[in-house]
Amino acid sequence: MIQKIYEDNATGKISDERFSTMSMAYEEEQKSLKEEISDMQAYLETETDKSESLQRFIDKIKQITQPTKLTAELVHEFIEKIVIHEPGHLDGKRYQLMDIYYNGVGVIRGLTPEEMEEAFQKHLAKRKINKVKTT
Known part of the structure; x- marks a missing residue:
């Protein structure tokens, strides 16, 4: 011009x-x-930096909320301590209880060996029913 x-x-x-x-x-x-x-x-440039930071944050949150493996970082972030109890035997099967103390939550009671067996049997029965429904 x-x-x-x-x-x-x-x-x-x-x-x-x-x-x-x-x-x-x-x-x-x-x-x-x-x-x-x-x-x-x-x-x-600022927005690109923010976007990259946000993506790193999202990736980190996914690792925490959808863990594929137990990492030291995840353990330190969410678990205060783990208490492993003496092994025992029930109906000829060995079992061992453990308590996981979560940060800010405390211990969340785990299943007893009897409850674990019952839950496992219910799971097997449910799988069997679902298999029959799909055929």
Whole structure:
């Protein structure tokens, strides 16, 4: 645009005064646009950093809420202590109780050996029923 008004001024289509006014206006606009580009690039970099930080946070939360393996970080974050009791025998089967003390929650009672066996038998029965339904 600046080149066009220069040519128009050179050929006499616009006056020197008009050329000067238009040229100054275009120069200010160009300067303003360059500053906006700089500001937008800084904003984009900040938003990209925020996005990457958010993604790292989401990944960390997924590891905690959907753990695929027990890590030291997960244990230290959520478990205060684990108490392993003496092994015992029931109906010829060995069992061993443990208490897990969670941070901020305390111990959540685990199942007794009898309750574990009962829950396991219910699970097997439920699987059998579901298998019959699908065939």
